[in-house]
Amino acid sequence: MDKNQLSRRNFLGKSALIGAAGFAGLSAISSCSMNTKKVDYQFPPLLEKAPDGKKLRAGLVGCGNRGTGAALNFLAAGNDLELIALADVFEDKVWDCHGKLEKQKVEVPKNNCFWGFDAYKRLLDVDLDIVLLATPPHFRPEHFDAAVQAKKHVFMEKPVSVDPVGARQIIATSKKAETMGLTIVTGTQRRHQRDYLETYRQVASGAIGEITSAKAWWLQSHVWFRTREEGWGDMEYMLRNWNNFCWLCGDHILDTHVHNIDIVNWFVGKHPESAIGFGGRVRRLTGDQYDFFSIDFDFGNGVFSHSMSRQIDGCANSLGEQVMGTEGYTNCKNTIYNPDGSIKWQYEYPKNKDGKSTGIVKVSPYVQEHVDMVTAIRENNPIVEAERTAISTLTAIMGRTAAYTGQKVSWEDMLNSAERLGPENHEMGPVSKEFPVPLPGTQHKA
Amino acid sequence: MKRKHYLIFAAGGFAVILFLVLSQQIINYTSTDEFCAACHVHPHAESSFKLSAHNSNRSGVSARCVDCHLPPEDQTAYFLTRKAYHGFHDLYYYVTKDMDEIDWEAKRTVEASKRFVYEDGCKKCHTNLFPATLDALGAESHLKYLRDPENNSCVKCHLTVGHYRGEVALTMEETVVAETELYDKPATVTSFQDFTEQIPGTIVSFDMVAVKGGTFNMGSSPDEPYRRPDEGPVREVLVNDFWMAEIEVTWNEYLAFFNATGSQGRKEAEVSEADEEVDGISGATPPWGAPDQGWGMGNRPAITMTHHAAETYCRWLSSATGKNYRLPTEAEWEYAARGGTQGPYFFEGSPKNFETDGIWNKIFGPDTAVINTYVIYQENSPYRTQPPLAVNPNPFGLKNMLGNVAEFCLDYYDPQVYAKYPQGVVKNPRGPRDGLEHVVRGGSFKNSAKDLRIARRDFTRTKEWLETDPQIPKSIWWYSDANHVGFRVICEYPAQEINEETKN
Numbered sequence: 001m002d003k004n005q006l007s008r009r010n011f012l013g014k015s016a017l018i019g020a021a022g023f024a025g026l027s028a029i030s031s032c033s034m035n036t037k038k039v040d041y042q043f044p045p046l047l048e049k050a051p052d053g054k055k056l057r058a059g060l061v062g063c064g065n066r067g068t069g070a071a072l073n074f075l076a077a078g079n080d081l082e083l084i085a086l087a088d089v090f091e092d093k094v095w096d097c098h099g100k101l102e103k104q105k106v107e108v109p110k111n112n113c114f115w116g117f118d119a120y121k122r123l124l125d126v127d128l129d130i131v132l133l134a135t136p137p138h139f140r141p142e143h144f145d146a147a148v149q150a151k152k153h154v155f156m157e158k159p160v161s162v163d164p165v166g167a168r169q170i171i172a173t174s175k176k177a178e179t180m181g182l183t184i185v186t187g188t189q190r191r192h193q194r195d196y197l198e199t200y201r202q203v204a205s206g207a208i209g210e211i212t213s214a215k216a217w218w219l220q221s222h223v224w225f226r227t228r229e230e231g232w233g234d235m236e237y238m239l240r241n242w243n244n245f246c247w248l249c250g251d252h253i254l255d256t257h258v259h260n261i262d263i264v265n266w267f268v269g270k271h272p273e274s275a276i277g278f279g280g281r282v283r284r285l286t287g288d289q290y291d292f293f294s295i296d297f298d299f300g301n302g303v304f305s306h307s308m309s310r311q312i313d314g315c316a317n318s319l320g321e322q323v324m325g326t327e328g329y330t331n332c333k334n335t336i337y338n339p340d341g342s343i344k345w346q347y348e349y350p351k352n353k354d355g356k357s358t359g360i361v362k363v364s365p366y367v368q369e370h371v372d373m374v375t376a377i378r379e380n381n382p383i384v385e386a387e388r389t390a391i392s393t394l395t396a397i398m399g400r401t402a403a404y405t406g407q408k409v410s411w412e413d414m415l416n417s418a419e420r421l422g423p424e425n426h427e428m429g430p431v432s433k434e435f436p437v438p439l440p441g442t443q444h445k446a
Numbered sequence: 447m448k449r450k451h452y453l454i455f456a457a458g459g460f461a462v463i464l465f466l467v468l469s470q471q472i473i474n475y476t477s478t479d480e481f482c483a484a485c486h487v488h489p490h491a492e493s494s495f496k497l498s499a500h501n502s503n504r505s506g507v508s509a510r511c512v513d514c515h516l517p518p519e520d521q522t523a524y525f526l527t528r529k530a531y532h533g534f535h536d537l538y539y540y541v542t543k544d545m546d547e548i549d550w551e552a553k554r555t556v557e558a559s560k561r562f563v564y565e566d567g568c569k570k571c572h573t574n575l576f577p578a579t580l581d582a583l584g585a586e587s588h589l590k591y592l593r594d595p596e597n598n599s600c601v602k603c604h605l606t607v608g609h610y611r612g613e614v615a616l617t618m619e620e621t622v623v624a625e626t627e628l629y630d631k632p633a634t635v636t637s638f639q640d641f642t643e644q645i646p647g648t649i650v651s652f653d654m655v656a657v658k659g660g661t662f663n664m665g666s667s668p669d670e671p672y673r674r675p676d677e678g679p680v681r682e683v684l685v686n687d688f689w690m691a692e693i694e695v696t697w698n699e700y701l702a703f704f705n706a707t708g709s710q711g712r713k714e715a716e717v718s719e720a721d722e723e724v725d726g727i728s729g730a731t732p733p734w735g736a737p738d739q740g741w742g743m744g745n746r747p748a749i750t751m752t753h754h755a756a757e758t759y760c761r762w763l764s765s766a767t768g769k770n771y772r773l774p775t776e777a778e779w780e781y782a783a784r785g786g787t788q789g790p791y792f793f794e795g796s797p798k799n800f801e802t803d804g805i806w807n808k809i810f811g812p813d814t815a816v817i818n819t820y821v822i823y824q825e826n827s828p829y830r831t832q833p834p835l836a837v838n839p840n841p842f843g844l845k846n847m848l849g850n851v852a853e854f855c856l857d858y859y860d861p862q863v864y865a866k867y868p869q870g871v872v873k874n875p876r877g878p879r880d881g882l883e884h885v886v887r888g889g890s891f892k893n894s895a896k897d898l899r900i901a902r903r904d905f906t907r908t909k910e911w912l913e914t915d916p917q918i919p920k921s922i923w924w925y926s927d928a929n930h931v932g933f934r935v936i937c938e939y940p941a942q943e944i945n946e947e948t949k950n
Contacts, residue, residue: 145582148578149578149579151578165586168585168586168589169582169585169586171589172576172580172582172585172586172588172589173576173585175575175576176576176577176578176580178576179574179576179577180578415589415593442705445705445708
């Protein structure tokens with residue numbers, strides 16, 4: 001899937017950077033120019049607040065902490081935005097979320113609160129404009145397709161699936177959404193972050209020359225986990241500890257590292273062709289996932305990206321991205337360096353009253369993505385991010401598969417893979433399926 | 447005068463318009479369903495269409511014959527030529543054939559439909575491949591179609607949408623997943639025919655070709671270009687029947703052996719790597735680095751194993767399959783490679799044509815069209831082994847006898863051995879009783895045409911091939927410096943046993 005199919009608007013070459021004004025004419029000119037490099041740069045208006053317009057009513061599927069947060073981010077994006085329905089697999093999660101929202105003066109009608117595996121279907125029956133999907137990513141393809149079939153705009157969290165089958169399902173549903181004129185925003189908030197966008201604009205205009213390599217890393221201490229409590233069946237236990245089971249979470253190379261992978265795909269301008277990598281598990285207590293991954297993504301023509309992700313306490317932890325070019329390099333976020341390490345360009349953050357840089361963007365990217373979504377809906381200028389996020393998710397799955405199996409895994413493998421994770425049926429109670437920790441290669445013989 | 451010109455001009459213009467209108471009328475008339483039905487008298491076409499989703503559906507829209515059975519009209523030239531073709535084709539068959547003799551069933555296949563169903567016709571109306579209600583199976587199939595429209599088509603899944611053949615559930619062609627079932631027993635052989643050996647406990651199998659024995663002239667005549675002295679004198683040799691592997695032993699096959707017999711590595715007490723165990727076969731030590739040279743394993747020929755390792759492989763394979771596998775003797779190898787031919791190669795051509803050292807060839811380049819199809823060698827290998835199925839077989843059905851990798855033989859090497867064999871027909875020769883180095887036959891991806899000649903003899907160079915092995919003692923399992931030699935197995939023909947079995 002070519003990059004140029006991903007974005008709603010493709011701006012060609014450097015001329016696109018002159019400005020948003022008259023870009024139709026510009027793209028026509030630059031399409032004839034010799035040095036055309038297709039770039040994926042949407043010019044979101046980057047408003048501080050969505051314009052006023054018709055009232056938009058949203059429902060939230062997945063009432064955990066991120067879901068609750070996403071709902072509040074949505075409500076902060078503009079005027080006449082309402083949250084009127086909640087759904088989660090667990091009843092206690094629904095009421096917990098309901099209570100938190102009440103404290104923020106958000107009243108969700110109690111008869112619009114649903115729970116169970118089918119809760120999302122009942123939520124879609126409510127008269128809504130927008131659905132916020134924030135469940136574990138395992139359920140995303142199914143929920144997303146149902147939401148689009150119900151003609152709803154969607155905000156959904158990354159990653160958008162846990163397996164290749166799911167990622168392809170997202171791509172197909174994304175195409176449906178495009179033909180239906182719906183707007184889909186996917187929680188890859190760096191792409192709505194003013195400093196990243198400005199840096200991307202610099203790189204796309206040739207600030208670092210041709211891209212030669214990249215690295216991306218998300219190295220952090222361990223994340224939350226739950227040990228089993230009495231009375232929890234297999235399914236309930238896994239759902240409540242979802243961040244530690246691959247079939248629900250996709251492993252942390254998807255859960256968190258997909259952000260970095262998405263940035264590299266964005267800056268390089270395409271997805272990698274293949275991956276070789278490794279990973280392992282040395283510190284974890286629950287679930288079936290790895291503690292660390294190290295993946296070499298091969299973009300062809302000698303361009304590669306080294307991708308590292310780790311969740312172990314007491315190690316050299318940091319996160320970020322770096323993209324190398326023939327004429328310099330960038331941290332993707334706010335700085336362009338010359339090859340000798342001197343700073344060539346830096347993003348100017350808003351200043352505080354002492355005239356010093358605040359170091360943070362004007363509008364939180366977590367709100368900005370909702371501002372951009374509401375703007376797209378109200379100005380009838382739909383954007384669909386689902387396919388490109390599915391491709392970044394599938395890139396992460398390719399890396400994960402390379403580490404789990406020890407094999408070289410190609411994009412073609414991913415497009416043909418029949419891998420579908422998780423139990424056959426979604427129902428509470430015992431789960432007979434085993435979830436062993438993946439082991440690459442074969443055992444030595446003594 | 448001017449007025450006359452004007453009249454002619456006007457008349458001409460009128461004629462053109464009339465012609466266009468009439469042709470449009472004709473095209474329209476000949477595109478009606480009634481017109482089609484006039485010849486297509488088989489009633490089932492019409493009745494099955496009427497029941498189909500293209501006529502009987504909720505939307506109230508009904509397709510016409512030409513919507514599917516001709517390209518869209520906006521592809522004017524293609525539309526008109528196909529229309530003319532189908533018109534004449536159908537008329538001819540209508541006039542000359544008996545309708546009852548036409549095999550309609552054969553036309554209801556995806557393959558046949560390509561001749562008279564036009565995909566652009568489908569896409570002219572069905573502009574959205576991802577309608578909102580498309581289910582997961584449809585989504586997968588349509589994505590697959592977008593990725594590879596050449597090998598997928600609308601009718602591949604939607605075969606009966608134009609003509610109703612009963613309710614058919616849509617299915618997607620399953621992606622072929624590699625067979626992972628392990629073989630639980632080796633192949634059973636009851637007669638002297640080709641068979642496929644399967645290695646128990648693995649997913650690995652390979653094809654064995656039955657080579658009927660016979661007499662042949664071994665060696666090359668003194669006038670053969672690039673001949674070397676050790677290729678003669680030519681002797682008449684008889685070999686018995688045997689099976690020979692169609693291709694050189696692959697990495698898949700060799701790794702099955704390595705995995706089954708691999709050892710921890712050298713142990714302290716052993717002076718050299720012991721290979722004989724009382725009740726089993728102890729196999730190779732783990733290699734250093736990448737024995738495949740990073741070219742890939744799978745079906746490529748296994749390389750860098752020593753002659754000793756190759757012989758151990760054969761012993762292991764024999765015990766795993768209950769048959770008698772071994773390396774071919776030099777005579778068996780040459781007999782099989784010749785495949786009944788007597789020239790420098792089993793295909794047409796002289797080494798002089800293929801080599802680049804003559805003046806003519808230096809200037810104009812050699813004509814390698816033929817040799818390229820039979821052999822992986824210097825000119826087409828890019829300096830590495832290639833998967834075995836890329837070449838054509840020799841007359842016996844064996845592949846890459848003369849190229850890809852050179853092959854170990856059972857015999858010790860002796861440059862004068864042909865002269866030392868007794869007078870008369872030499873029966874099943876096995877080379878000298880003792881020696882240091884073994885015979886290697888057949889060229890490799892490293893060789894040029896002159897060294898691919900059937901009669902060309904070569905031999906192992908143990909010292910040279912272990913030159914850079916940094917261990918002392920050096921490995922008896924892996925050559926550090928020979929990446930162009932592999933081997934091929936033969937299976938001895940147990941005539942007695944098979945005859946017994948067929949009698950029973």
